[in-house]
Every structure is written in C-alpha cells, then in structure tokens.
Amino acid sequence: MKKQTKQQVFLLGVTFAAFFSIAVLFFALYFVARDGLGVISWEFISAMPRQRMTAGGIWPAVAGTVYVSALTMGFAVPLAVFTAIYLNEYASKGWVVRMIRLAIRNLAGVPSIVYGLFGLGLFVSTLRLGHSLLAAALTLAVMALPLIVSASEEALKSIPDSFREGSFALGATRWQTVRYQVLPLAIPGMITGSVLALARIAGETAPIILTGAAYFYPLIPQSVSEQFMALPYHLYILATQHEQVQLVRPLAYGTALVLLMLVLSMSLGAILVRSHVRRKRDW
Amino acid sequence: MVNPEAVLSSRNVSLWYGETRALNQVSMDIPERQVTAIIGPSGCGKSTYLKTINRMTELNSSVKIDGLIQFRTKPVQHYDVVELRRRVGMVFQKPNPFPKSIYDNVVFGLRLLGRRRKSELDRIAEMSLRRAALWDEVKDRLRDSAMGLSGGQQQRLCIARALAVGPEVLLMDEPCSALDPVATAKIEDLIFELKQEYTIVVVTHNMQQAARISDRTAFFLTASLIEYDQTKRIFENPRDKRTEDYITGRFG
Numbered sequence: 001m002k003k004q005t006k007q008q009v010f011l012l013g014v015t016f017a018a019f020f021s022i023a024v025l026f027f028a029l030y031f032v033a034r035d036g037l038g039v040i041s042w043e044f045i046s047a048m049p050r051q052r053m054t055a056g057g058i059w060p061a062v063a064g065t066v067y068v069s070a071l072t073m074g075f076a077v078p079l080a081v082f083t084a085i086y087l088n089e090y091a092s093k094g095w096v097v098r099m100i101r102l103a104i105r106n107l108a109g110v111p112s113i114v115y116g117l118f119g120l121g122l123f124v125s126t127l128r129l130g131h132s133l134l135a136a137a138l139t140l141a142v143m144a145l146p147l148i149v150s151a152s153e154e155a156l157k158s159i160p161d162s163f164r165e166g167s168f169a170l171g172a173t174r175w176q177t178v179r180y181q182v183l184p185l186a187i188p189g190m191i192t193g194s195v196l197a198l199a200r201i202a203g204e205t206a207p208i209i210l211t212g213a214a215y216f217y218p219l220i221p222q223s224v225s226e227q228f229m230a231l232p233y234h235l236y237i238l239a240t241q242h243e244q245v246q247l248v249r250p251l252a253y254g255t256a257l258v259l260l261m262l263v264l265s266m267s268l269g270a271i272l273v274r275s276h277v278r279r280k281r282d283w
Numbered sequence: 284m285v286n287p288e289a290v291l292s293s294r295n296v297s298l299w300y301g302e303t304r305a306l307n308q309v310s311m312d313i314p315e316r317q318v319t320a321i322i323g324p325s326g327c328g329k330s331t332y333l334k335t336i337n338r339m340t341e342l343n344s345s346v347k348i349d350g351l352i353q354f355r356t357k358p359v360q361h362y363d364v365v366e367l368r369r370r371v372g373m374v375f376q377k378p379n380p381f382p383k384s385i386y387d388n389v390v391f392g393l394r395l396l397g398r399r400r401k402s403e404l405d406r407i408a409e410m411s412l413r414r415a416a417l418w419d420e421v422k423d424r425l426r427d428s429a430m431g432l433s434g435g436q437q438q439r440l441c442i443a444r445a446l447a448v449g450p451e452v453l454l455m456d457e458p459c460s461a462l463d464p465v466a467t468a469k470i471e472d473l474i475f476e477l478k479q480e481y482t483i484v485v486v487t488h489n490m491q492q493a494a495r496i497s498d499r500t501a502f503f504l505t506a507s508l509i510e511y512d513q514t515k516r517i518f519e520n521p522r523d524k525r526t527e528d529y530i531t532g533r534f535g
Contacts, residue, residue, distance in 0.1 A: 092344035162379035166441070168342060169373040170392035170448060171365040180391070181381055282430040283382040 032260055036253035044254055048218045053238065054248055058255055063220050064133075064213070064228035065262070069202045071137035071224065076144040077194050083145075084152030084190075089178050108146035115143045116210035124211055134224040136212030143207060144197045151193020155186040160283070188277035195270035199263045205232040215241070231259040290315045290452060290482045291336060296350035298331060298340065305331045307506040308350070313499075318474060318483045320497035320514065322490055324534070327503040329486045330376075333454050336484070337371040338364055354452075369396070372445030376457040378437035380429035380444070385421050388429045388440055392448035407447050415443035416473050435466025439473065446481075453477065455485040459492065471496050490530055494518050502526045 001009075047057030083104075091097040119139025129135040159182055167177040205213075214227040215237060221228045238252035239245070289312035298306035306328045313319050321329040334340045335352060338359055352359045359367055369392070380388050389408040390398075398404060408425070412418040417439040421432070429440055438458060445453060455474070459467040474483055474496050487493050493500050494514060501511040502523075510517060510526045521527045528534055 094344075160379075162375065162377060163381055165339070165342075165375060166379040166381060166444075167391075169337065169339065169368055169375075170395060170444065171368040172392075172395050173365065176395055180395075185382065281382075282428055 029260070032253055032256045035250060036255075036257035039250045039254035040257060045258065049216075053216065053242065053251070054244060058229075058231070058234060058251075058258065060218050060220060061229040061231045061234040061255065062258065062262075065202055065231045065259070067221060068133055068137050068140065068208065068212070068228060068230060069198055071133060072140040072144055072201055073194065073198055075138060075141035076148055076197070077190075079141075080145050080148035080194075081152050081190055083149050084156055085178060085183075087149075088153050088156040089174065089182065104146045104149050107142075108150065110143075111206075112143060112204055113206040113210075115139055116207035118142070119207055119211040130225065131212045131214075131227050132225045133212055133221050133228050136208045136228070137224070139207045139211045140201050140204060143204065144201050147197040147200065148190075148194050151197065152186070152190045155189025155193065156182060158189065159185050163283075185283075188273060192270045192274045195266050195273070199266040199270070202266070203232050203259060203263055205230075205236055209233055209236075231255060231262070235259060288315070289313055290355065291484070292351075292353045293332075293335075294351040294353075296332070296335060296348070296352055298328075298335060298349075299347045300343070301345045304506055306335070309503075309508045311501055311508055311511050313482065313484055315482050316478055316480070317498040318478050318485060318496055320493035320500045321484065321486045321503060322488070322493050322500060322529075323503035324529070325488065328506040329501075329503045330456050332503070333373075333456050333484060333486050335359075336452075336454055337368050337373055339373065365395075369448045370450050371452040371454060372448065372450035374438070374441050374445055374453065374455045374458050377461050378434055378441055380432070380437050380440050382428065382430055384426045385429050385432070385440060386425040388444050389447050392444065396448065411443040411447040412440075414446050414477070415439045416469065416476070417443055433466070435462050435469055438462060438466070438470060442470075442473065442477075446477075450481065452482045452484065455483065457486055457488060460488065467492075490518075502529060504529070 044057045045062060046059050048059055050056035087097055087100060091100075116139065119135060119142070123129045123135040123138045124131060127135075129138070163181050163185070164177055167181045168174075172180070208230055212227055213230045213233040215233075217227050217229050219226075235252055235255045238248045238255060242248050291313040292311075294310045296306055296309045297304065309328075309332060321332065323329045331340065335348060336354070336359065340346045340348065341364075354362065354367065354371060381391065383391075386408055389411055390404045393404055393407060398407075409418060409422075412421060417436060420436060421427075421440075429437065432440060438461075442453070442458075459470050462470065471492065474485065477483060478498075485493075485497065497514045499512065500514040500517040502509045502517065502521075502525075504525055510521060510523045512522075517526060518530055521530065
C-alpha cells in the first residue's frame with residue numbers, strides 16, 4: 001500500500017471508532033428517552049408510588065438517592081481530600097506511600113457487589129447500624145474514597161512546586177503553604193473529581209441493596225437509621241422483580257431517564273466548573 | 284574557628300542526595316553587605332550550597348548533610364526554620380510569583396507573621412516594591428494578577444516579596460537565567476543597589492555577570508569549592524589551574 005493510502009485508511013478507522021463511541025451514548029439516550037419521556041411529568045417525579053408501584057410517582061426514590069448521595073459525599077470528601085493532602089504534601093516519597101497509593105488504586109477496581117458485602121458485614125452487622133441510610137452511605141463512601149483521593153491527588157500534583165518553594169522560602173510552614181498556596185488552586189479540581197464520583201455513586205445499585213435500600217418504602221426518610229428507596233434499585237425492581245413487569249415497563253424507562261438526567265447534569269456541571277476555572281487560570 | 288566578621292560561615296559542609304555526593308567539604312565565609320558570586324559548571328553543587336544555607340534542602344527527605352553552616356551567632360540548624368528563612372530570603376531561577384495579586388504577593392510573608400494592620404502592610408508593600416525598583420511600574424495596578432507582569436517584573440516582584448519580611452541576607456539562584464538582556468541589566472543594577480543594605484549571595488552560570496556585580500567569587504567544581512577570593516583576583520589572576528581553565532572558557 002502506498003503511504004498516502006495507509007494514512008487514509010488509518011484516519012478512517014480512528015474517525016469511525018470515535019463516532020461509534022459517541023453513537024453508542026446517543027443510542028442509549030435515545031432508547032431510554034423514547035420509552036421514558038411518555039411517563040415523565042411533574043407528578044411522576046413528585047408523587048408517591050401507588051397501586052403496587054403501577055401508578056403514581058417515584059418521589060421517595062428520587063429523595064432517597066439524593067439523601068444517600070449527599071450523606072456519602074459528606075463522609076467521603078473530607079476524608080479523601082485529607083488523604084490526598086497527606087500523600088501529596090506531607091508523606092515522604094518512600095515505599096509506605098507507594099503502598100498506600102497502590103492500595104487506593106486497587107480499591108477503585110473492586111467490584112461494587114464486594115463493597116456491598118463489606119458494608120453488610122461491617123456497617124450493618126458488626127457496627128449494628130442495620131439496613132439504613134447511614135449504613136448505605138458509609139458503604140458508598142468507602143467506594144467513592146479511591147475515586148476522590150485519585151482526583152484530589154491529580155489536582156494537587158498539577159500545582160507547580162515553584163509555588164510551594166516560594167512559600168517555604170518566605171518562612172511558611174507546610175500547613176500554611178498547603179492552606180494558602182496549594183489548596184486554593186487545587187479546590188476546583190477536587191470539586192470536579194468529587195462531583196464525577198458523586199455521579200458514579202448515585203447510580204450504584206449493588207452496594208445499597210445489601211445495606212439499606214428498600215424494595216418498597218413509600219416514605220421520605222426522617223432519620224439516617226431508616227431504610228430508603230433509591231432510583232437505581234427502583235429501576236431494577238420495575239424491570240425484573242415486579243409482578244407485572246410488562247405493565248410497569250414505561251415506568252422503568254421513566255425512572256431510568258430521571259436517573260440518567262440526574263447523573264448527566266452532575267457530570268455536565270463538573271465539566272462546566274472545570275472549563276470555567278481553566279479559562280480563568282493564569283498560571 | 285569561625286570568622287566573626289562573616290555573616291555566613293561554612294566549615295566542611297558535605298551533602299548527599301541519597302548516595303550521590305553533591306557537596307564535598309565546602310568551607311567559606313561570606314562577608315556582610317557585599318555581593319558574593321558562586322560560579323561553576325552545571326551540577327557542580329552551587330545551587331545546592333545556596334539551598335543548604337536557608338535549609339531548603341530539608342524539603343528533600345533523601346538529603347544528608349554533614350559539617351557546620353553558621354548564620355551570625357549560631358548554626359542554621361539551631362534556628363527556628365521560619366525565623367531563619369525570614370532573615371535569609373531567597374530568589375529562584377525561574378520567577379515564581381504566586382497566582383495572586385501583586386499586592387498579595389508582596390505582603391504574603393508579612394501575613395504569615397501575623398501582621399494584619401492594613402496601614403502597616405501598605406507601607407511595607409510600597410517600601411519593598413520601591414527597593415525592588417518595581418513601584419513605578421505597578422503602583423496603579425497592585426490589585427492585578429502578578430501573572431500578567433513580564434518575566435523581569437515578576438523576578439523583581441519576587442525580590443520585593445523577599446525584602447518585605449525584612450531579611451538580612453538574600454540568596455539568589457541564577458536570578459537572571461530566565462530573563463532577556465534588558466531585564467537582566469535591571470536586576471544587576473538592583474543587586475548593586477541592594478548590597479548597601481543586604482548581604483547577597485548569587486549563584487550564576489554567567490561569568491561576565493559574576494565579574495560585573497560581585498565583590499567576591501567562589502568557583503565550584505564537582506561538588507568542591509576550588510577557589511574563593513576577591514572577584515578581581517579570581518578573574519585576573521586565579522591561583523588554581525582549573526579556575527583559570529573555567530573562566531577562560533576551556534570547559535564548562
């Protein structure tokens with residue numbers, strides 16, 4: 001083959017691959033939207049389910065997902081950010097840090113059902129939290145931890161050492177350097193990473209089934225010790241566990257659409273924050 | 284053993300990065316209110332020597348140091364590191380202003396010291412910027428980002444930032460190597476001005492610069508101090524063959 005022909009073929013190949021990936025996303029969106037849009041209404045989002053989940057809305061599942069996600073972030077973000085600060089700013093670059101980092105990387109690859117089992121064993125049983133919002137949030141927090149630690153470490157690493165040196169040379173302590181020079185520049189990256197982790201966590205099903213999500217609990221939780229409904233589990237029930245699966249299929253698609261919109265808008269928000277900060281950044 | 288006239292004295296200072304020796308038995312006295320230049324080829328240990336003085340080498344945990352470095356009355360290790368770095372300021376090779384306003388850069392060190400009164404901060408900021416010959420260029424845009432300044436202005440801002448906390452010594456690590464000739468000339472003039480009040484140690488790979496601005500010159504080669512004398516003497520009549528070879532451009 002001639003050089004130019006090879007070039008053409010290769011270009012065609014990579015272009016096709018790129019468009020294929022995008023097409024898959026839009027295809028999925030299209031299918032969910034086609035079958036789900038019909039049931040979407042204000043009532044669907046804001047009403048309690050009725051008549052054995054064949055009518056009414058999904059409000060408890062929306063609220064449950066929002067609650068458990070917010071609680072998860074409340075536990076995970078501070079812990080992850082402090083871990084990242086320790087690893088990147090304090091710990092000397094020895095084998096201990098390498099081991100911790102390796103452990104965190106591996107945590108990110110553990111299947112979510114295993115986290116669920118871990119949460120069931122530790123939070124639900126051993127710590128006697130029971131099937132509850134709290135146990136589920138703690139389990140999801142463990143799962144979110146490696147994601148946010150990695151993102152936060154990346155954010156810290158992107159800050160040039162020359163800023164740290166300049167600060168130290170003026171007599172700043174390590175904490176003052178982190179507090180006044182490093183963190184302000186790293187926070188946008190940490191926020192972006194946390195929101196992307198949040199989007200990931202909000203859609204998790206396996207861990208919460210084992211630790212706190214309820215099959216049917218048409219109430220808004222009043223305390224963290226209650227069970228809760230959640231969008232991904234509700235979707236799973238409507239799609240496979242319901243006694244009239246065919247009848248509630250549109251509701252399943254509607255639930256999927258709401259979950260997808262929730263997650264995509266979070267990702268979009270994170271991307272907007274990132275691009276805004278990148279444009280403003282002058283270093 | 285230590286020369287009482289000297290602001291900074293080192294005796295037999297050796298330093299290792301892990302297994303690599305970066306300084307070998309360096310002894311030298313640095314006199315007050317003079318410019319001392321340290322020259323030598325890349326990797327000779329000149330920047331490392333500078334960083335041992337204000338203990339910036341401690342940031343690297345693999346560094347081991349042996350020997351004595353005395354600042355004024357006591358060894359640098361006996362100082363609180365915050366006090367040491369306030370009294371011994373540092374300017375880096377690449378200008379490194381913080382991505383904050385010009386004003387916030389200058390007063391950062393003061394705020395670290397707990398100074399909060401606006402009138403005091405304003406006064407010291409103006410004084411420091413004047414001393415760094417930058418005031419006239421920035422007085423109308425103190426709230427603008429320091430990153431919008433030119434490289435030479437950024438470097439003078441870094442000097443102002445160091446001056447603001449009231450140091451006695453300024454360590455400068457190749458302060459002009461990232462600058463154009465005009466900006467370099469300004470910094471050199473500034474160094475000449477500053478030595479009225481400050482003791483200055485400047486590392487440079489530019490021999491003409493050392494000859495122009497310094498009173499004394501130290502020549503480092505492969506981690507060792509080879510020769511240290513009046514600048515005039517080093518450049519006109521060096522004792523050591525290696526010094527002569529280096530300044531006449533035979534290597535390096």
